[in-house]
Amino acid sequence: MAAKIDHIVFDIGKVLIHYDPHIPFSRIIPDEEERNWFFHNVCTHDWNLEQDRGREWPEAEALLIAQYPEREEQIRAFRKHWHEMVPHAYEESVAIMEGLIAQGRDVTMLTNFAADTFVDARKLFPFLDKPRGVTVSGEIRLIKPDVAIYEKHARDFGLEPSATIFIDDNADNVKGAQAAGWHSVQFIDPATLRKDLDGFGIEV
Known part of the structure; x- marks a missing residue:
């Protein structure tokens, strides 16, 4: 039986927006x-x-x-x-996130991002203001995959770790979330994400 998921947490770079220096x-x-x-x-x-x-x-x-x-x-x-x-968003990923929010799901974001460039990102990509909130590593001086950043996010947003799923493109960050007691999946592409979420009983 799939775990009951009450909280869905998205990474941002390479999950919701493209990044390539x-x-x-x-x-x-x-x-x-x-x-x-x-x-x-x-x-x-x-x-x-x-x-x-x-x-x-x-x-x-x-x-x-x-x-x-x-x-x-x-x-x-x-x-x-x-x-x-950061030339564009991943429209299908954004659609998944927005669909979950429209369903009334509790959606937040947890990202490794410099504080000032995240201010710029919010201007470029207004959908980043749609989830309930975000933890930005550069603002709190903690970084994934340090377990402490997941624990802080859970405390700040009132998440129950065992009822939380995290989506990140980086395998180490996925493991960090799991070490904090969260469920977590590695983002490959939107189609795979839909299947992964479906496996937890989350339809999008």
Whole structure:
């Protein structure tokens, strides 16, 4: 028998909205080999993750510019052109979320996101205001898959972990939710998500 689910929690990046830093940087650094080197050595995933954890952009930029002064313009371009990295929403995923809200389901969001870029994202994608609320990692200085961020989200929004399902594209974040006592599924595509939710007795 499927667990009774009272709360549905969505990740945002790569679940509801597309994210790809290569979009602006294919123009800023046209050479693919050089661009890949830049993302592996300068504006790395781990460097960007610290902004999701709450580090301010001026500090983040200064850190890299001290190491790579010749790359200053490219380093500053990461935040300057961030809006180009989120070019569109995943309409089918958004439709699933909005459908659940329309059914009267309790829907919230839990995201690794820098605080200031999330302000921008809300302007670009008004549907982000439709769920009951959101936990933004950069605002609380906790980050997935740390169990503490799931526990804080559950406390803040009054969620019963065993009656909660979390949807995230990242396998480690899915495991983090499970470690916090939540049900969780990895987002592959909207069709798979519909099947996964149906398995928990949630029709969309």
